[in-house]
Amino acid sequence: MPGLRTLHVAEAVAAISARYRPHSLMMPKGETALDFRHHAIVCEGASLNLLRYGPDVVVEAGMFDSFYMLEFPLSGGADVHYGNRRVSSRKGSGLILSPGSYVRSNWHADTTQIMLRLERSYVERAYQRFVGRPLRSTPVFAPEIDLAMLAGRRIARLIGLMVAEQLEISSSSFAAPSPAPLVNAVLETVFEHIPCTAVETASAIAGGPLPYYVHRFKAILDDTSMLGMSIGALAARIGVSQRTLTNGMRRFVGVSPHEYLTMRRMEHACMLLEHSDLSVGDIARHVGYANAGRFAATFRRYSGANPVQFGKFFRA
Known part of the structure; x- marks a missing residue:
């Protein structure tokens, strides 16, 4: 599918800053060039991304505030500093990162990930409908997802179907169907099977016991x-x-x-x-x-x- 491929750090940082948020990119082993790839399928409230950097990189993402991120490695893996926790994703497992925490990711060499970015307001409205409450709240999810479990396999299949439909349409003259129903199905699966705590506002996520x-x-x-x-x-x-x-x-x-x-x-x-x-x-x-x-x-x-x-x- 169409996307960006580059060896240059500045181009990669600018592209991902535009798609996600301003961030920094460091290569701890001293490399000067990337094997960067980014492809995206975009719909209302969400985007599905394939992302690769190539060498070992440290991505200083800063404070997540306006979106959620589901990420699943196709190869390699990442160790993530997530608030005051350290979590990891490997092939066969994934992460869901909620707004309100500081995020620093250490991508290992040859890591390629599928990443579903979800706008916080979109998730909040969907969660409001799911629980049937009149007031919007922000769900904060347990971050680690086991793709060997039924819910994890379902999420992976739904994401795979989004990609398959886009690839099929790109080789034909038919208009592409919106990925939104599949995104909503992913959210319903997450709501049903991933433990979460709902807080009144996103700013309260980072509140907790902080001094x-x-x-x-x-x-x-x-x-x-x-x-x-x-x-x-x-x-x-x-x-x-x-x-x-x-x-x-x-x-x-x-x-x-x-x-x-x-x-x-x-x-x-x-x-x-x-x-x-x-x-x-x-x-x-x-x-x-x-x-x-x-x-x-x-x-x-x-x-x-x-x-x-x-x-x-x-x-x-």
């Missing part, structure tokens, strides 16, 4: 005007010591305050590079870097491309 100062730190950085503050200044603003904030973030979120702040800075930088005509120096200052060279080096580590290349490709 107030961790909530406050994350909430402050939702305001992009705060991205220029240091960790010490942010801790003082919240009313805790920098050590307390560091220990809380590492324990409950799984990353240090500096790592989280850098992620939010780079996310905002990606948005500015995509949607504005600001210079690299101006963007550096907007996200808290007095030195444009230091910003460019951090952005290169985060995305695999320098800011100028990234902005040009994303706008193109």
Whole structure:
């Protein structure tokens, strides 16, 4: 099926940032080229994707907030840092990642995955219909799915049918049927067989037992005007010591305050590079870097491309 194939990190990051969310891509073994492939079937509220990077990569996806992700390896596998948990997918197993948690994925070499991206609002409405409640809530699912179980096999068959129909139609003159009924069948299977907890809002997913100062730190950085503050200044603003904030973030979120702040800075930088005509120096200052060279080096580590290349490709 039509899709993107490239060896270039910047092209891969731009494509997946557009499809999913701004993110970083690192190759821990020092490779400089990918064997990247991405193909997608899109319908209302969902997209079914085949994704491959090639070498070992670390995908820093940041905070999942607006979508769910079901992922099933066709080959290889991934170890995923999911909130304060570590989960894995291998051939014969899969994951369903719910909104509200920080996600970092370690893809092993030669991993190819089928990934079903579901808009949070679409899932919430479907769950509302499924349980028959008048108020919308956000289901948070147990993340690991065994494809040897009946429910897992059914999900795999439904996804396979989506692909088969698209391939059949692509070689004929008939209009492709909407994948939406099959997506809804996947959701019903998930609702019926995957353990979940419903919360009132997606923002409450990450709530749970988190200390107030961790909530406050994350909430402050939702305001992009705060991205220029240091960790010490942010801790003082919240009313805790920098050590307390560091220990809380590492324990409950799984990353240090500096790592989280850098992620939010780079996310905002990606948005500015995509949607504005600001210079690299101006963007550096907007996200808290007095030195444009230091910003460019951090952005290169985060995305695999320098800011100028990234902005040009994303706008193109």
